[in-house]
Amino acid sequence: MIVGRFVRSLYGSASKVSLLRGPLDALRSQPRVRRTARRRAGVLLGPGSTWTNVDGALRLLAEDPSLAIAFGPWEGDVAFELLYWLPFVRWAREAYALDPARLIAVSQGDVAHWYADACATYVDGERATHAEATISPRVVLELVAAYRAGTAPVRPLVKRARYAFVPPPTAAAEAPGGYVALALSTSLAAHVERLRHAGPVVELDVGVAGSRQLLREHHAILAHASALVSSDWGLALLGVVSAVPTIVVHETASTFLEPDIDLALRVGTVLGTSLTVLESTRLDDLAAALSAGRPYEILTSRG
Amino acid sequence: MPTDHPEFVHPSNPDAAERLLEEAAAAVAAADGEVIIGPWLGEVGFEVLYWIPFLRWFAEKYGLDSARTTVVSRGGVGAWYTRLHECYVDIFDVFTPDEFRTTTLALWESTGGLQKQVAMREWDEAVLDRTIGVDWRERAVLHPSLMYRLFRNVWQGALPLRDFLDRARQEPWPRPEGFETYLRGLPERYTAVRFYFRESFPATAENRAVVDSVVRRLAATRPVVLLNTDVVVDDHVDAEPTDVQVHRPLAGVSPARNLGAQTAVIAGASLFVGTYGGLAHLAPFYRVPTIGFASDSREINPVHLALARRTADDYRTALAVTDGRGFDALAALGAAA
Numbered sequence: 001m002i003v004g005r006f007v008r009s010l011y012g013s014a015s016k017v018s019l020l021r022g023p024l025d026a027l028r029s030q031p032r033v034r035r036t037a038r039r040r041a042g043v044l045l046g047p048g049s050t051w052t053n054v055d056g057a058l059r060l061l062a063e064d065p066s067l068a069i070a071f072g073p074w075e076g077d078v079a080f081e082l083l084y085w086l087p088f089v090r091w092a093r094e095a096y097a098l099d100p101a102r103l104i105a106v107s108q109g110d111v112a113h114w115y116a117d118a119c120a121t122y123v124d125g126e127r128a129t130h131a132e133a134t135i136s137p138r139v140v141l142e143l144v145a146a147y148r149a150g151t152a153p154v155r156p157l158v159k160r161a162r163y164a165f166v167p168p169p170t171a172a173a174e175a176p177g178g179y180v181a182l183a184l185s186t187s188l189a190a191h192v193e194r195l196r197h198a199g200p201v202v203e204l205d206v207g208v209a210g211s212r213q214l215l216r217e218h219h220a221i222l223a224h225a226s227a228l229v230s231s232d233w234g235l236a237l238l239g240v241v242s243a244v245p246t247i248v249v250h251e252t253a254s255t256f257l258e259p260d261i262d263l264a265l266r267v268g269t270v271l272g273t274s275l276t277v278l279e280s281t282r283l284d285d286l287a288a289a290l291s292a293g294r295p296y297e298i299l300t301s302r303g
Numbered sequence: 304m305p306t307d308h309p310e311f312v313h314p315s316n317p318d319a320a321e322r323l324l325e326e327a328a329a330a331v332a333a334a335d336g337e338v339i340i341g342p343w344l345g346e347v348g349f350e351v352l353y354w355i356p357f358l359r360w361f362a363e364k365y366g367l368d369s370a371r372t373t374v375v376s377r378g379g380v381g382a383w384y385t386r387l388h389e390c391y392v393d394i395f396d397v398f399t400p401d402e403f404r405t406t407t408l409a410l411w412e413s414t415g416g417l418q419k420q421v422a423m424r425e426w427d428e429a430v431l432d433r434t435i436g437v438d439w440r441e442r443a444v445l446h447p448s449l450m451y452r453l454f455r456n457v458w459q460g461a462l463p464l465r466d467f468l469d470r471a472r473q474e475p476w477p478r479p480e481g482f483e484t485y486l487r488g489l490p491e492r493y494t495a496v497r498f499y500f501r502e503s504f505p506a507t508a509e510n511r512a513v514v515d516s517v518v519r520r521l522a523a524t525r526p527v528v529l530l531n532t533d534v535v536v537d538d539h540v541d542a543e544p545t546d547v548q549v550h551r552p553l554a555g556v557s558p559a560r561n562l563g564a565q566t567a568v569i570a571g572a573s574l575f576v577g578t579y580g581g582l583a584h585l586a587p588f589y590r591v592p593t594i595g596f597a598s599d600s601r602e603i604n605p606v607h608l609a610l611a612r613r614t615a616d617d618y619r620t621a622l623a624v625t626d627g628r629g630f631d632a633l634a635a636l637g638a639a640a
Contacts (some may be wrong), residue, residue: 290637
């Protein structure tokens with residue numbers, strides 16, 4: 001780890017010396033040097049890596065079309081996977097013209113369809129042992145830490161992200177729509193009750209959403225909803241990437257920080273999906289402001 | 304509020320912001336504290352979301368003397384700049400809206416669509432000549448270009464939002480005075496509404512239907528006060544709901560008072576609903592729950608959206624930016640509240 005950091009630092013410093021730049025470029029272009037560098041690409045992806053290191057590692061790995069590359073394993077929250085990791089994997093494939101047949105996505109919850117446009121192979125819940133190279137989510141999460149702390153700009157990370165719609169699982173293709181999907185915590189039961197009275201709703205079990213056990217089923221349900229109201233950021237982002245207008249009831253104690261919300265709103269604007277974020281008390285205020293004790297008709301027809 | 308013009312794309316320089324601010328402060332000192340703020344010739348959104356909070360911060364940090372400060376803007380918005388000035392000069396006391404719009408649109412055309420005051424141009428000088436008089440040159444001018452130069456890299460995502468937040472100050476926005484005429488006869492509780500068409504809410508048949516449907520639904524629960532005026536100063540065209548009874552207190556309002564009058568009506572509303580942008584940014588400052596419509600959110604700058612949400616939170620007010628389908632769910636939440 002320390003050696004890797006030292007090598008990166010030394011190489012970075014040498015690259016800045018104009019006299020050394022020419023010889024370094026010449027050395028770098030030698031096939032044998034590049035072969036060796038590819039075998040050691042992991043050095044570029046250790047703790048303390050920069051985005052430039054990540055770019056360099058991907059460039060090296062892209063040069064050998066026979067190399068199988070694993071992206072993962074993703075072991076974190078759904079929200080961060082959809083916000084930071086999956087868009088990065090998509091970008092890496094596209095930016096370096098990697099053949100999806102070489103790429104293996106490793107995640108949990110049977111979400112192969114999320115990665116289908118980037119990785120031909122999906123492995124659930126375990127390490128892809130047959131991959132010759134692995135890009136760990138840790139690298140990306142470390143690099144976005146400064147952005148999440150509010151001290152770094154968003155540009156370097158959005159430059160390395162491709163936001164796209166995620167297709168629903170195939171089993172959901174024929175599901176009937178015309179309902180509001182609800183994924184609200186028990187403290188928001190009053191809102192659930194109101195929505196039940198207003199029209200058809202389908203409630204998602206937010207208690208197990210975080211465990212990923214029902215992720216496929218939840219995705220299938222919300223993908224056909226006319227709107228999603230959620231206090232779970234993972235499901236909310238799944239709504240956004242499924243083109244479902246989404247209202248998030250944000251809880252201040254959430255691990256989802258202000259910059260995460262900013263980025264989620266950005267994803268909504270990139271995809272053209274409506275995303276509204278309201279704290280619970282603000283939602284109460286808005287509901288009261290919309291109410292005058294008289295019932296509403298529903299704006300769009302519900303099948 | 305498009306910010307993708309080439310003049311907005313500049314490399315970040317960490318020292319540039321401090322240098323610009325020090326230069327502005329030095330100019331104020333050199334003019335013995337005599338300051339002109341403006342002229343503001345742009346959109347409401349940038350003015351209320353960025354310009355005024357930034358000015359408040361600047362005034363506090365560099366000790367602007369409000370007694371020596373004159374604000375130049377348009378539409379009777381002196382109250383927005385509360386505590387920053389003692390003198391407010393309205394552009395529409397001197398220019399007709401037609402003259403203003405024609406010159407503005409010609410300027411946009413000649414600058415390749417750049418709608419922002421990134422530099423003091425002839426048009427800005429002409430406005431100051433006619434509103435203040437030629438002696439404005441003897442005073443320091445806090446021109447909007449200062450803000451655009453400071454924060455354009457924030458809007459491009461090349462600097463964190465913190466760079467703006469650290470140079471902004473949010474304060475209570477007092478209700479504008481002198482607009483009681485427009486409030487007379489309004490119901491005690493009402494929903495203020497203003498829809499207009501823009502890139503994120505284009506003039507399509509579908510959006511016209513959304514406007515009609517939303518206003519009808521709002522009017523079914525509480526009186527609706529439409530903020531539409533006959534004043535047109537840019538390329539935004541008001542959307543007129545059809546077949547619904549609404550209050551129209553601002554018909555015939557003078558150009559020099561139209562925004563002030565709209566503000567006064569919004570400040571007394573229980574809810575504001577309209578196109579996202581402009582007045583939808585303003586309403587949360589008056590703690591009025593707000594729903595802004597965008598049928599194509601790809602046309603929204605995500606930095607503005609993020610800041611608008613954070614700012615509404617600072618004022619402990621709901622701001623929902625949504626489309627017709629999202630509004631359904633919000634309305635359903637309100638149905639039995």
